[in-house]
Amino acid sequence: MVNPSIRAVLSRIRKIVFGVGENDGLVFKAVVYLLLIGIGFIYLYPLLYMFVNSFMSLDDLVNSMVKWIPTELYTENYTKALQVLDFNKTLLQTILVASVPAVAQTVMSAVIGYGFARFDFPLKRLWFVLMIATFVIPPQVTMIPTYLMFKDYHLLGTLQTFIYPALLGQGLKGALFIMIFYQFFKKLPAVLEEAAQIDGAGYFKMFYRIAVPTAGPAFIIVFLFSFVWYWNESYLAALYFGNSLTILPLELQRFSDSYSKMFPPGTPGSQLNEAIKMAGTMLTIAPLLVVYFLLQRWFVEGVDRTGITGE
Known part of the structure; x- marks a missing residue:
């Protein structure tokens, strides 16, 4: 038989992970937050891409090693x-x-x-x-x-x-x-x-x-x-x-x-x-x-x- 104290601990862990009643568990929250982050990234990606590239010099644009972080903050653009x-x-x-x-x-x-x-x-x-x-x-x-x-x-x-x-x-x-x-x-x-x-x-x-x-x-x-x-x-x-x-x-x-x-x-x-x-x-x-x-x-x-x- 499972020790009652161990059973209580497992039950509590199950409630925390999967939730109970109106309380959402960690798994549900993780899935929701991952979906929100993914959807948010889809909408924010073009804006972030424009913002980063607008500060790139011509050398950074033609350099395949430079992706998201410009080598310098080029404001001439x-x-x-x-x-x-x-x-x-x-x-x-x-x-x-x-x-x-x-x-x-x-x-x-x-x-x-x-x-x-x-x-x-x-x-x-x-x-x-x-x-x-x-x-x-x-x-x-x-x-x-x-x-x-x-x-x-x-x-x-x-x-x-x-x-x-x-x-x-x-x-x-x-x-x-x-x-x-x-x-x-x-x-x-x-x-x-x-x-x-x-x-x-x-x-x-x-x-x-x-x-x-x-x-x-x-x-x-x-x-x-x-x-x-x-x-x-x-x-x-x-x-x-x-x-x-x-x-x-x-x-x-x-x-x-x-x-x-x-x-x-x-x-x-x-x-x-x-x-x-x-x-x-x-x-x-x-x-x-x-x-x-x-x-x-x-x-x-x-x-x-x-x-x-x-x-």
Whole structure:
């Protein structure tokens, strides 16, 4: 027979290793952490690769012995990338292009979502279906008619091509953001608005005094997603802005041509290499990374409460 003390020790070891009840064992935790580390590495590997290579000199790039640790911290790549991107000017324009329409779209999506959630009006379901259809229809279908309309109204080359659709609830992914606010406001207890009406509050006051404070996570997530999508929208920016405005992703697409004009072939140190391109890419995504790290807590909370799992 097994000694009772030994049996107790084995039972305790089994509980620690495999867990019992609601307590997870070491094996389960190890498997979960290994999966998380593996998935995290898949997403972080391109970013780490770009960051390391952006600090490599040309000698390190052609040296097969140098993989992850450069022989020296070579910052000339960033100096050239800053010049090619005209970083300070382009960054300010990118922030303007991304933030103004994002703010307009966030506000108008909240108003439209509140209207669909709290009011009944003629043909409400039809309007709701049409609103969803704007999200389902590919943007390539409406791109040319929209371009011609902006041309007729002499709006091409201005930020109004992004602002006006946002003010009308038709900005980038506008239907998705309206649905997010609709989901929040639909859950708002009607007794709160009834009590406010008894106190003499009108619809506008009920909106900004009762509805808006409860939808804080929705405002955060809608603004952040809208900001990121406008930041990365290089195709429509090139189509509507022409040479009047530019953004960092658009300048990154033109990086090779701009570099050739600024550093003509044949001049010393003018050869464009992978490290310089990586430096330009890091400069393009760095502001978004800063925004994410500053607003990470609210970002995760907003994603969790709105149900957005990936876009």
